[in-house]
Amino acid sequence: xxxxxxxxxxxxxxxxxxxxxxxxxxxxxxxxxxxxxxxxxxxxxxxxxxxxxxxxxxxxxxxxxxxxxxxxxxxxxxxxxxxxxxxxxxxxxxxxxxxxxxxxxxxxxxxxxxxxxxxxxxxxxxxxxxxxxxxxxxxxxxxxxxxxxxxxxxxxxxxxxxxxxxxxxxxxxxxxxxxxxxxxxxxxxxxxxxxxxxxxxxxxxxxxxxxxxxxxxxxxxxxxxxxxxxxxxxxxxxxxxxxxxxxxxxxxxxxxxxxxxxxxxxxxxxxxxxxxxxxxxxxxxxxxxxxxxxxxxxxxxxxxxxxxxxxxxxxxxxxxxxxxxxxxxxxxxxxxxxxxxxxxxxxxxxxxxxxxxxxxxxxxxxxxxxxxxxxxxxxxxxxxxxxxxxxxxx
Amino acid sequence: xxxxxxxxxxxxxxxxxxxxxxxxxxxxxxxxxxxxxxxxxxxxxxxxxxxxxxxxxxxxxxxxxxxxxxxxxxxxxxxxxxxxxxxxxxxxxxxxxxxxxxxxxxxxxxxxxxxxxxxxxxxxxxxxxxxxxxxxxxxxxxxxxxxxxxxxxxxxxxxxxxxxxxxxxxxxxxxxxxxxxxxxxxxxxxxxxxxxxxxxxxxxxxxxxxxxxxxxxxxxxxxxxxxxxxxxxxxxxxxxxxxxxxxxxxxxxxxxxxxxxxxxxxxxxxxxxxxxxxxxxxxxxxxxxxxxxxxxxxxxxxxxxxxxxxxxxxxxxxxxxxxxxxxxxxxxxxxxxxxxxxxxxxxxxxxxxxxxxxxxxxxxxxxxxxxxxxxxxxxxxxxxxxxxxxxxxx
Numbered sequence: 001x002x003x004x005x006x007x008x009x010x011x012x013x014x015x016x017x018x019x020x021x022x023x024x025x026x027x028x029x030x031x032x033x034x035x036x037x038x039x040x041x042x043x044x045x046x047x048x049x050x051x052x053x054x055x056x057x058x059x060x061x062x063x064x065x066x067x068x069x070x071x072x073x074x075x076x077x078x079x080x081x082x083x084x085x086x087x088x089x090x091x092x093x094x095x096x097x098x099x100x101x102x103x104x105x106x107x108x109x110x111x112x113x114x115x116x117x118x119x120x121x122x123x124x125x126x127x128x129x130x131x132x133x134x135x136x137x138x139x140x141x142x143x144x145x146x147x148x149x150x151x152x153x154x155x156x157x158x159x160x161x162x163x164x165x166x167x168x169x170x171x172x173x174x175x176x177x178x179x180x181x182x183x184x185x186x187x188x189x190x191x192x193x194x195x196x197x198x199x200x201x202x203x204x205x206x207x208x209x210x211x212x213x214x215x216x217x218x219x220x221x222x223x224x225x226x227x228x229x230x231x232x233x234x235x236x237x238x239x240x241x242x243x244x245x246x247x248x249x250x251x252x253x254x255x256x257x258x259x260x261x262x263x264x265x266x267x268x269x270x271x272x273x274x275x276x277x278x279x280x281x282x283x284x285x286x287x288x289x290x291x292x293x294x295x296x297x298x299x300x301x302x303x304x305x306x307x308x309x310x311x312x313x314x315x316x317x318x319x320x321x322x323x324x325x326x327x328x329x330x331x332x333x334x335x336x337x338x339x340x341x342x343x344x345x346x347x348x349x350x351x352x353x354x355x356x357x358x359x360x361x362x363x364x365x366x367x368x369x370x371x372x373x374x375x376x377x378x379x380x381x382x383x384x385x386x387x388x389x390x391x392x393x394x
Numbered sequence: 395x396x397x398x399x400x401x402x403x404x405x406x407x408x409x410x411x412x413x414x415x416x417x418x419x420x421x422x423x424x425x426x427x428x429x430x431x432x433x434x435x436x437x438x439x440x441x442x443x444x445x446x447x448x449x450x451x452x453x454x455x456x457x458x459x460x461x462x463x464x465x466x467x468x469x470x471x472x473x474x475x476x477x478x479x480x481x482x483x484x485x486x487x488x489x490x491x492x493x494x495x496x497x498x499x500x501x502x503x504x505x506x507x508x509x510x511x512x513x514x515x516x517x518x519x520x521x522x523x524x525x526x527x528x529x530x531x532x533x534x535x536x537x538x539x540x541x542x543x544x545x546x547x548x549x550x551x552x553x554x555x556x557x558x559x560x561x562x563x564x565x566x567x568x569x570x571x572x573x574x575x576x577x578x579x580x581x582x583x584x585x586x587x588x589x590x591x592x593x594x595x596x597x598x599x600x601x602x603x604x605x606x607x608x609x610x611x612x613x614x615x616x617x618x619x620x621x622x623x624x625x626x627x628x629x630x631x632x633x634x635x636x637x638x639x640x641x642x643x644x645x646x647x648x649x650x651x652x653x654x655x656x657x658x659x660x661x662x663x664x665x666x667x668x669x670x671x672x673x674x675x676x677x678x679x680x681x682x683x684x685x686x687x688x689x690x691x692x693x694x695x696x697x698x699x700x701x702x703x704x705x706x707x708x709x710x711x712x713x714x715x716x717x718x719x720x721x722x723x724x725x726x727x728x729x730x731x732x733x734x735x736x737x738x739x740x741x742x743x744x745x746x747x748x749x750x751x752x753x754x755x756x757x758x759x760x761x762x763x764x765x766x767x768x769x770x771x772x773x774x775x776x777x778x779x780x781x782x783x784x785x786x787x788x
Contacts, residue, residue, distance in 0.1 A: 122622050168632050195628060202624045203633045206615055210638050216674050217607050221600055223671045224659050228516050230596045234589060238562050239597045244604050245639055265618050277617045280610050283677045 003028060003072035005100045006082035007038065007065055010117065010151045012045060013158035014081060016054035019062040021187040026072040027065040035065035050159040073107040077183055080104070081117040081151060083256065090263035092121060094128065101129055105136025113145045115169070115180050119208075119257065120148075121264035122201040126172040147171040147180035148197035150204030155326060168192045170200035208261030209281055214247040215258075216284035219291050222249040251379045252291045252333030254322025259288065259331050292337040295377065299341065302375045315341060315348040316373030320355065320365075324380040327354040329363075334379045338365055349373065397422060397466035399494045400476035401432065401459060404511065404545045406439060407552035408475060410448035413456040415581040420466040421459040429459035444553040467501040471577055474498070475511040475545060477650065484657035486515060488522065495523055499530025507539045509563070509574050513602075513651065514542075515658035516595040520566040541565040541574035542591035544598035549720060562586045564594035602655030603675055608641040609652075610678035613685050616643040645773045646685040646727030648716025653682065653725050686731040689771065693735065696769045709735060709742040710767030714749065714759070718774040721748040723757075728773045732759055743767065 004015035007029035015027045029035055037044050039060035043052045055063070064071070072078070080100045085093045097118060104114060114133060116125050125148040130141055137144065149169035153161050167188050171177025173196075181193040194200050218236070225232035236246050253259045262281040269278040303313040322332035329335055341348040342365070349368020350360050357367035370376050376385040398409035401423035409421045423429055431438050433454035437446045449457070458465070466472070474494045479487045491512060498508060508527060510519050519542040524535055531538065543563035547555050561582050565571025567590075575587040588594050612630070619626035630640050647653045656675040663672040697707040716726035723729055735742040736759070743762020744754050751761035764770050770779040 122624065166632070166635060192632060194632060195625060198622060199624050199629055202619060202622060203629045206629060206633050206640060207638045209615065210611065210633070210640055213607065213611050213674075214604075217604065220671065220674045221603065223668075224663060225596060227663065227666060227668060227671065228592060228596060230516065230593050231589060235593055235597045235600060238560070238586060238588060239601050239604070241560060244601045246600060246604055269618060269621065272621060274617075274621060277614065277621065280607075280614045280674075280677050280681055283674050287674055 001026060001072075001075040002077045003075035003079065003104075005029075005069075005072075005078065005080045005104065006118075007031075007034060008081070008083065009045060009048070009155060010153050010158065011079075011081040012038070012055075013048055013051055013153060014079065014117070014151070014162060015063055016051060016058060017159055017162045018187045019058040020054050023062070023187065025058075025063045026075055027063060028067070028069055028072055029065060030067055032067045035067055038063065038065040047156055048158055049156055054159070069103040069107055076109075076112050078104045078108075078112065078114045079117060080114070084118050084120060085256075086260050086263060090260075090267060092264070094124075097124075098128070098132055101132035102136045105133045108133060108137040108139060108144055110139065110143050111145075113147070113176070113180050113183060115147045115149050115184070117149055117151045119150055119204050119261060120201055121268060122198045122205060124201060125197040130172055141173060142175070145171065145173075145176035145179045146197070147176050148200045149180070149184060150200060152204070162188065164190060166190045166192060168194050168200050168203055170194040170197045172197045205261045205264050208258045209265065211247070211258050212253055212262050212288060213280065213284045214245070215250060215253050216287040218247040218249045219287055219294075221246065223294065249382060250288075250291065250333075251295050251337055251382070253288045254331040254333050255328065256330055259285070289333075292333050292340055295337055295379070295382075296340045296344065299375060299377050300344070300346070303346070306374050308374075311345050312347055313375055314368065314373045315346055316368045316370045316376045317341070317348060317350045318352070318370050318376055318378045319380050320350050320352040320360070320363075325354075335363070335365075337377075337379065395420060395466075395469040396471045397469035397473065397498075399423075399466075399472065399474045399498065400512075401425075401428060402475070402477065403439060403442070403549060404547050404552065405473075405475040406432070406449075407442055407445055407547060408473065408511070408545070408556060409457055410445060410452060411553055411556045412581045413452040414448050417456070417581065419452075419457045420469055421457060422461070422463055422466055423459060424461055426461050429461055432457065432459040441550055442552055443550055448553070463497040463501055470503075470506050472498045472502075472506065472508045473511060474508070478512050478514060478654075479650075480654050480657060484654075484661060486658070488518075491518075492522070492526055495526035496530045499527045502527060502531040502533060502538055504533065504537050505539075507541070507570070507574050507577060509541045509543050509578070511543055511545045513544055513598050513655060514595055515662060516592045516599060518595060519591040524566055535567065536569070539565065539567075539570035539573045540591070541570050542594045543574070543578060544594060546598070556582065558584060560584045560586060562588050562594050562597055564588040564591045566591045599655045599658050602652045603659065605641070605652050606647055606656050606682060607674065607678045608639070609644060609647050610681040612641040612643040613681055613688075615640065617688065643776060644682075644685065644727075645689050645731055645776070647682045648725040648727050649722065650724055653679070683727075686727050686734055689731055689773075689776075690734045690738065693769060693771050694738070694740070696771075697740070700768050702768075705739050706741055707769055708762065708767045709740055710762045710764045710770045711735070711742060711744045712746070712764050712770055712772045713774050714744050714746040714754070714757075719748075729757070729759075731771075731773065 001024045003026045005028045007027045015025050019025045034044050041056045041059040043055040082096045082100050087093050169181050185191050222232045266278040266282050306313045317338045320334050338350050349366040360367040395418045397420045399422045401421045409419050413419045428438050435450045435453040437449040476490045476494050481487050563575050579585050616626045660672040660676050700707045711732045714728050732744050743760040754761040
């Protein structure tokens with residue numbers, strides 16, 4: 001029997017996939033309503049392709065969801081896939097992960113295997129995870145086994161990713177790696193065993209760093225192209241080929257993943273007084289975070305073309321989420337952009353087809369239809385639209 | 395008739411390819427011996443795949459090489475593909491390009507087309523090239539036509555690149571773009587017309603920036619992996635997939651291209667007092683240039699393991715060129731690494747199978763066989779090898 005701790009966007013597709021491979025799965029999640037829903041065969045994440053089918057077939061049968069760890073006490077493999085947040089100093093807040101490890105520790109038996117899937121700073125599994133389990137269980141590593149295997153899901157495509165995309169796993173010691181690999185292989189067809197847990201942790205983090213750096217490069221080149229009077233998008237189209245992958249510019253990088261992971265390495269290097277060893281990662285973070293100021297200035301410049309007092313020009317930010325078509329505001333730079341314009345005293349409203357007027361207002365923002373604005377900014381097209389008719393005549 | 399100015403590594407394959415498409419080509423190069431060689435049908439760049447055949451078939455016939463611009467006076471298309479160097483302040487030295495433009499200007503006729511292929515800072519063609527041609531010819535743009543089409547060769551594969559790889563061209567005005575595109579199409583099958591010359595210039599430069607940034611990322615991640623006790627190469631292997639292209643680390647970035655191009659943009663932004671708009675490019679350059687100090691320290695640490703006074707340990711740097719298997723020292727960071735170790739008072743020698751002992755010594759370095767050294771550093775494998783037997787017993 002296999003336990004999956006955390007039935008969120010990453011955990012539920014994994015739990016369902018394991019159940020679909022013939023295993024009995026106990027899914028543990030603090031959300032009692034969500035558990036009931038799953039056990040009745042209905043899918044709480046309908047946007048996840050293929051998940052409806054898996055939940056309707058296995059929910060309440062091979063996949064039993066519960067808010068109680070005790071219900072998982074007969075399991076021999078425990079997979080932790082819960083969120084990790086970072087605080088305002090970019091340090092990870094381990095509260096949820098620690099709680100999951102300690103709760104497992106309380107029911108851990110000799111021979112059990114624990115695998116962490118949440119993206120964490122390298123060495124978390126071998127240092128913290130091991131300690132938490134040992135403290136609660138009274139057992140020692142070797143009595144139980146501990147490994148790390150990063151989730152590599154992509155919202156909407158998680159199930160096909162689990163079936164096809166290469167996945168890696170590494171143990172905190174050799175025996176842990178081997179045992180975790182052998183059991184994971186039974187439900188992950190494309191699995192690779194790496195040297196150790198911290199290598200697997202590092203692999204996940206550097207994928208995010210690659211993205212962040214390359215988005216920062218796109219943002220920097222966009223600004224330089226503008227200075228030179230060159231159309232960045234045209235240039236990008238012809239620059240990209242087999243050996244060149246210039247990314248798309250943006251209002252910054254949001255969400256739980258990419259803007260968070262570089263800090264794992266930056267903070268670790270700073271703790272070790274190796275500040276200079278992460279300066280590219282830090283510069284990229286600064287560039288991406290600063291893009292909201294760049295776009296705020298661009299929007300202001302557009303407003304100045306309208307023949308009325310600047311703070312009366314009605315602006316509409318058309319899109320408030322961190323990514324297009326995902327109703328999620330965590331680290332959303334588009335939300336920050338709206339706030340910045342408000343703080344500048346501009347008359348800024350927000351429209352997002354995924355949010356009601358009330359939801360927008362609950363966020364402390366003004367709701368406004370695009371057709372009621374003089375200047376519209378679409379963060380997903382990176383376009384300013386200035387309404388004609390009111391344009392200042394110069 | 396078509397003139398190609400510059401018969402070097404980029405120019406000669408282009409001239410030969412044009413001749414092979416049935417055109418009469420006049421190749422202009424200051425090197426008289428090289429011209430004679432080409433006209434006798436023998437290839438001065440034997441490492442260039444397929445060039446032997448083209449030169450033996452067309453040299454002295456369809457491809458006539460000459461040191462005199464007057465011999466090209468009946469041509470209607472002039473292609474400039476000469477080197478551009480940068481000075482110690484990272485500013486381009488336009489001497490050679492200016493001389494080529496002015497020499498063409500002296501023989502330029504109404505209706506002629508001039509195309510620059512050398513990689514240059516964006517706006518060079520529209521600002522400098524146009525001015526030089528107008529000053530010398532007495533004609534005005536519109537009487538003649540001017541465009542830019544960056545070379546995208548790769549030493550060894552230039553001819554297949556010209557036949558297959560996408561190539562772009564852009565005019566300093568619309569008519570120039572159209573006319574240059576129409577004639578280039580006759581010998582470049584995979585050709586794209588872009589909005590203008592500066593877009594084409596920008597495209598070439600940002601390809602180099604992408605490479606430089608991503609090598610800097612690899613170098614930074616290598617250092618962080620080392621701090622964490624993770625094998626970077628193993629991590630890279632599993633991190634890379636369809637959406638992730640982490641590059642290889644190195645002793646820095648050498649040669650005429652990649653380390654030079656980012657400065658075109660950095661310097662331009664600084665001239666405009668837009669320093670902050672190129673800070674990622676600048677940070678990447680600094681990281682890559684600093685790698686020689688990182689490796690020098692690593693080599694020193696290896697030397698300390700040998701039981702003899704530090705400055706007596708015989709070091710061998712096995713490889714001195716900027717790239718493996720290319721006998722070229724321009725911007726070679728491996729050469730700089732050897733010099734740094736010398737300046738530190740270390741007993742450093744150099745071995746490179748492409749150089750004789752005399753050639754190494756003419757460079758102010760000590761020649762040494764790897765088997766005579768206690769510590770060997772291979773910059774192309776990024777490996778320190780410490781000879782056993784003399785290892786300090788601790």
